[in-house]
Amino acid sequence: MRPDILNPLFAEVETLKGVGPGIARPLDRLGLKRVKDLLYHFPTSWTYRKAVRIADVADVGQNIIITLEIVSHRAGGSARSPLRIHGVDADGNYLTLTFFGRTGSWARKQLPIGETRVISGKLERYGDELQIVHPDHIAPAGDARPVALVEPVYPLSEGITSSRLHGLVLQGLERLPGLAEWIEPSLMAERKWQSWNQSLSTVHHKDDQSARDRLAYDELFANQLAMRLVRASLDRRRGPPISGDDRLVSLLKLPFALTGAQRRVIGEIEGDLAQSRPMLRLLQGDVGSGKTMVALHALLRAVEAGKQGALLAPTEILARQHLANLQASLAGLPVNVAILTGREKGRMRESVLMGLADGSIDILVGTHAIFQEAVTYKALALAIIDEQHRFGVSQRLMLSRKGQGVPHLLVMTATPIPRSLALACYGEMDVSALDEMPPGRTPVETRVMSEERLPQLIDGVARHLANGRQAFWVCPLVEESERSELAAAEQRAAMLKLRFGDQVALVHGRMKGPEKDAVMEVFAAGKTRLLVATTVIEVGVDVPNASLMIVEAADRFGLAQLHQLRGRVGRGSEKSSCILVRSAQISETARARLALMRDTNDGFRIAEEDLKLRGAGEMLGTRQSGDSPFRIATDEQVRALIGAAAADARLLIDRDGGLDGPRGAAARLALYLFERDAGVATLRGG
Numbered sequence: 001m002r003p004d005i006l007n008p009l010f011a012e013v014e015t016l017k018g019v020g021p022g023i024a025r026p027l028d029r030l031g032l033k034r035v036k037d038l039l040y041h042f043p044t045s046w047t048y049r050k051a052v053r054i055a056d057v058a059d060v061g062q063n064i065i066i067t068l069e070i071v072s073h074r075a076g077g078s079a080r081s082p083l084r085i086h087g088v089d090a091d092g093n094y095l096t097l098t099f100f101g102r103t104g105s106w107a108r109k110q111l112p113i114g115e116t117r118v119i120s121g122k123l124e125r126y127g128d129e130l131q132i133v134h135p136d137h138i139a140p141a142g143d144a145r146p147v148a149l150v151e152p153v154y155p156l157s158e159g160i161t162s163s164r165l166h167g168l169v170l171q172g173l174e175r176l177p178g179l180a181e182w183i184e185p186s187l188m189a190e191r192k193w194q195s196w197n198q199s200l201s202t203v204h205h206k207d208d209q210s211a212r213d214r215l216a217y218d219e220l221f222a223n224q225l226a227m228r229l230v231r232a233s234l235d236r237r238r239g240p241p242i243s244g245d246d247r248l249v250s251l252l253k254l255p256f257a258l259t260g261a262q263r264r265v266i267g268e269i270e271g272d273l274a275q276s277r278p279m280l281r282l283l284q285g286d287v288g289s290g291k292t293m294v295a296l297h298a299l300l301r302a303v304e305a306g307k308q309g310a311l312l313a314p315t316e317i318l319a320r321q322h323l324a325n326l327q328a329s330l331a332g333l334p335v336n337v338a339i340l341t342g343r344e345k346g347r348m349r350e351s352v353l354m355g356l357a358d359g360s361i362d363i364l365v366g367t368h369a370i371f372q373e374a375v376t377y378k379a380l381a382l383a384i385i386d387e388q389h390r391f392g393v394s395q396r397l398m399l400s401r402k403g404q405g406v407p408h409l410l411v412m413t414a415t416p417i418p419r420s421l422a423l424a425c426y427g428e429m430d431v432s433a434l435d436e437m438p439p440g441r442t443p444v445e446t447r448v449m450s451e452e453r454l455p456q457l458i459d460g461v462a463r464h465l466a467n468g469r470q471a472f473w474v475c476p477l478v479e480e481s482e483r484s485e486l487a488a489a490e491q492r493a494a495m496l497k498l499r500f501g502d503q504v505a506l507v508h509g510r511m512k513g514p515e516k517d518a519v520m521e522v523f524a525a526g527k528t529r530l531l532v533a534t535t536v537i538e539v540g541v542d543v544p545n546a547s548l549m550i551v552e553a554a555d556r557f558g559l560a561q562l563h564q565l566r567g568r569v570g571r572g573s574e575k576s577s578c579i580l581v582r583s584a585q586i587s588e589t590a591r592a593r594l595a596l597m598r599d600t601n602d603g604f605r606i607a608e609e610d611l612k613l614r615g616a617g618e619m620l621g622t623r624q625s626g627d628s629p630f631r632i633a634t635d636e637q638v639r640a641l642i643g644a645a646a647a648d649a650r651l652l653i654d655r656d657g658g659l660d661g662p663r664g665a666a667a668r669l670a671l672y673l674f675e676r677d678a679g680v681a682t683l684r685g686g
């Protein structure tokens with residue numbers, strides 16, 4: 001339950017004076033439903049004004065405050081020409097105030113002849129005259145509320161102005177409860193931060209980085225604390241300790257020796273599995289680093305211990321590929337592997353469900369269908385999620401609730417995540433890294449080519465196919481329109497068919513699962529040679545004979561995404577190439593980014609760069625789903641402050657007695673304020 005002291009902040013904006021439906025609508029469009037949303041709607045820029053006399057004015061274009069005596073009203077000749085009101089300042093210099101449209105009669109009343117007014121607005125020149133068009137403020141001389149020298153400019157929606165929004169914010173600020181401080185005192189002192197109340201007030205009254213940082217920090221702190229609490233609660237729960245006896249692993253006949261990194265990571269995982277405290281581990285390994293082998297070893301340990309394991313893939317195609325790989329590696333071993341996706345229906349599905357319930361299925365591979373409510377396992381001891389970046393936090397939590405004991409959880413990702421983001425998103429996990437590529441893989445040679453050279457490129461593809469090889473052709477990413485993306489791919493496929501005939505196949509995101517799989521299977525079997533695709537091939541597909549990849553309009557892709565795509569080639573012993581086709585005209589930055597792709601294969605470096613360029617939400621693929629980890633902290637603030645927030649959360653839990661200690665009550669407020677209630681809920685074992 002949310003503490004009552006936060007109620008004024010969670011009150012609807014309609015409870016503020018003067019907020020009717022007319023203003024609630026634009027507020028709603030801005031996502032401002034509650035008072036706290038309004039208070040956390042920060043200005044993006046500021047209008048600065050100087051109080052001046054006309055004689056001091058060096059230049060027009062600035063925002064000024066001026067005191068004028070009104071001397072005349074002059075309506076224009078026609079109904080559409082503006083009303084011009086003239087005033088003089090203390091030195092006797094003239095200024096015109098201009099009003100268009102229907103504002104004229106209102107302006108006459110505000111600015112009666114013979115009276116003195118304080119006026120603010122942007123100074124312009126109109127012929128020989130100086131003028132202000134539609135002043136921002138008109139106040140009687142000596143008004144108790146002077147025109148502000150600095151005014152916030154807010155992100156707006158039609159139907160509301162910055163000054164109106166600011167007025168509502170001021171009302172909200174009056175309701176601020178005094179909250180106890182949750183930040184560690186020495187950190188407050190070191191950063192010279194103000195209290196939460198003061199900081200909120202400050203951000204709406206002046207451009208102040210320190211106040212914005214403090215408030216962003218709060219959000220990061222709540223995030224880190226919630227993660228720690230989840231972790232702590234898992235640590236208290238019991239899972240099934242697994243120690244294999246080697247009876248299955250020793251039977252594995254692999255065509256290669258494990259890399260040192262694979263052996264090390266398998267060791268780390270086995271160490272976790274042997275504990276009754278459930279594993280919560282993230283395995284980062286670049287595309288092709290051999291994560292599947294690691295997963296296989298872990299799954300076999302579960303089976304050796306008489307338990308079940310599950311491997312969750314983000315797509316149907318990948319699930320089937322995993323199944324095929326596992327079955328190949330496990331040929332001759334007494335291990336029963338099954339698959340469950342949206343495609344298994346009717347009797348097929350029933351039999352899988354039965355096998356899981358009675359324990360006759362040892363390993364289940366599938367899409368998220370495998371963790372639906374209807375699926376019961378006899379003894380699920382290990383869950384592995386492949387390609388984590390496609391799954392949200394909520395799915396992770398759901399998973400950890402499945403089963404009687406909490407299963408061990410291994411999350412595998414091929415998107416190397418910069419440290420700051422890893423902390424923010426996976427802070428509660430232990431991390432392993434497969435930082436060594438299997439031998440015998442020749443690095444992919446990357447080249448950048450202008451789209452103007454498409455004809456030569458197609459000749460190159462012809463030579464490549466004539467040598468018996470296969471290739472991927474990735475079509476441009478089209479922002480926000482799957483339809484035009486498809487159109488582009490269809491067009492390209494048609495064009496390539498003119499030259500290469502039946503060797504060309506097309507796969508795209510609009511295809512249904514079975515249809516897509518069929519195309520992929522034919523390509524994997526080598527019956528088609530050139531696969532034209534939208535980005536659906538981004539994740540996973542393994543076709544060793546495909547040693548050429550072309551990415552059209554590569555400058556529109558994110559770097560991490562390009563890196564993923566590039567990982568689709570270079571899987572065989574043959575030397576592979578990736579050709580990044582760029583638009584004829586691109587910016588310097590875009591050029592530099594493509595050059596980075598050409599020059600490095602280091603996924604971590606690419607990820608850091610991508611984070612700088614695109615931001616966290618986009619990088620994690622969460623922006624559309626609204627599941628971005630932070631609403632207040634900017635990516636820059638995440639990078640700068642997440643480390644401190646993690647350390648502070650650790651102090652609170654390990655030294656200051658957690659949520660039940662003296663600082664804990666305040667920290668609890670921060671959790672609720674940022675709606676990290678899950679963190680609090682886990683404390684009750686939920």
Ligand code: ADP
Nearest residue numbers: 256257258259287288289290291292293438439
């Ligand atoms: P990813 O980490 O991208 O999931 P995979 O597990 O698909 O990588 O492995 C990529 C390829 O490397 C597969 O064809 C796999 O059989 C092979 N592979 C895995 N481990 C080794 C190894 N130790 N030596 C040689 N090849 C390996």
Ligand code: MG
Nearest residue numbers: 291292386540
């Ligand atoms: Mg993989």
